[in-house]
Amino acid sequence: xxxxxxxxxxxxxxxxxxxxxxxxxxxxxxxxxxxxxxxxxxxxxxxxxxxxxxxxxxxxxxxxxxxxxxxxxxxxxxxxxxxxxxxxxxxxxxxxxxxxxxxxxxxxxxxxxxxxxxxxxxxxxxxxxxxxxxxxxxxxxxxxxxxxxxxxxxxxxxxxxxxxxxxxxxxxxxxxxxxxxxxxxxxxxxxxxxxxxxxxxxxxxxxxxxxxxxxxxxxxxxxxxxxxxxxxxxxxxxxxxxxxxxxxxxxxxxxxxxxxxxxxxxxxx
Numbered sequence: 001x002x003x004x005x006x007x008x009x010x011x012x013x014x015x016x017x018x019x020x021x022x023x024x025x026x027x028x029x030x031x032x033x034x035x036x037x038x039x040x041x042x043x044x045x046x047x048x049x050x051x052x053x054x055x056x057x058x059x060x061x062x063x064x065x066x067x068x069x070x071x072x073x074x075x076x077x078x079x080x081x082x083x084x085x086x087x088x089x090x091x092x093x094x095x096x097x098x099x100x101x102x103x104x105x106x107x108x109x110x111x112x113x114x115x116x117x118x119x120x121x122x123x124x125x126x127x128x129x130x131x132x133x134x135x136x137x138x139x140x141x142x143x144x145x146x147x148x149x150x151x152x153x154x155x156x157x158x159x160x161x162x163x164x165x166x167x168x169x170x171x172x173x174x175x176x177x178x179x180x181x182x183x184x185x186x187x188x189x190x191x192x193x194x195x196x197x198x199x200x201x202x203x204x205x206x207x208x209x210x211x212x213x214x215x216x217x218x219x220x221x222x223x224x225x226x227x228x229x230x231x232x233x234x235x236x237x238x239x240x241x242x243x244x245x246x247x248x249x250x251x252x253x254x255x256x257x258x259x260x261x262x263x264x265x266x267x268x269x
Contacts, residue, residue: 002073007253020237042106046140046167051224053166054205056132056139058094063139064091065098070107071123072145074106076173078196081189085252086196093204093255093268098137103130114151117162120144120170131172132167141203143196145173158209161195171195194232201233204268211266217258 022255046055056062068086070078085103090100112119123144130140150159150172160176163169176195180186202224207209209224219225222235232253255263263269 006026009145028263043128045132045134046128046142046165048166050163050166050202051205051210053132053139053203055267057141057167057204058211058263060095061135061267062134063132064137065139066094067098067130067138067140068100068102068143069128069140070102070104070143071209072104072106072173073109073147076147077106078145078146078171078173079192082193082196085189085193086200089197090200091246093176093263095267095269106183112148114149114153115146115170115172116151117164117170120146120162121164121168124168139167139266141167141169141200143168144170146155146170147174148172149175160191161199163199167203169196169199169203171199190252197230197252201255201259204263205266206233206255206262208262211262213258214261214265215258217256224255226259228256228258230254233259233261 030120057066068090070083072078083104087100087102087149090096094100105133107123110119110123124142126195128142130138130142132139150162152159153172154174158175159172160178160179161169162172171192173192176188177190179189180191207213207224207226208218217227219227219235225235230253232255234253
């Protein structure tokens with residue numbers, strides 16, 4: 001059985017001649033989405049399109065607890081700050097009375113060059129151990145922190161993260177580290193935290209990707225993103241990210257009122 005086309009959202013950083021200008025990140029859909037054939041029926045609830053589990057993630061109707069399974073290549077673990085801020089972000093937005101559980105563990109160095117999304121998915125099939133379980137009331141998300149770049153990265157545009165399927169995303173940790181090295185004003189935990197929260201926004205159905213809009217704020221020219229330039233879901237995440245001036249406030253952009261209204265209407269807090 002052929003499963004639905006993955007809806008992918010890429011978060012980019014723009015680099016030019018060794019310096020970063022304007023926004024640290026923008027996000028765009030892939031022009032050539034791949035199709036995956038799961039090898040078995042296990043975890044079928046975790047092999048749907050991006051955004052299809054938005055209601056289940058946001059509300060407590062079917063699942064009372066969220067489990068985050070964070071898998072990283074040895075030496076590329078996420079920063080504790082980014083993980084803690086993600087947990088806070090989710091606890092503020094999701095109606096999960098039994099809480100958000102974070103599990104982290106390393107894997108050995110995979111073979112090969114830069115990752116295609118198919119390779120990321122193969123790693124997920126190999127290492128993922130937590131799946132959404134209707135009997136226990138747990139919904140699970142798999143996050144992979146990679147040791148190499150995406151094969152979609154170019155000299156002038158690099159991919160920092162991708163949300164794929166309904167409960168899966170990849171964060172290109174090595175790419176983030178190289179970006180931070182190029183600009184000392186950047187803080188790795190803030191960049192990493194912004195990328196992760198942005199991708200989780202897509203998994204929660206933003207924008208118009210499973211969480212219906214309560215007001216018109218879809219950026220039709222840039223996929224499922226918000227028109228509010230100050231919002232976490234803006235395609236370039238511009239506010240406070242003009243790198244010529246560093247990171248004013250040093251914080252991760254917040255969701256705008258329109259995005260928050262969408263999440264609340266779909267069962268979130």
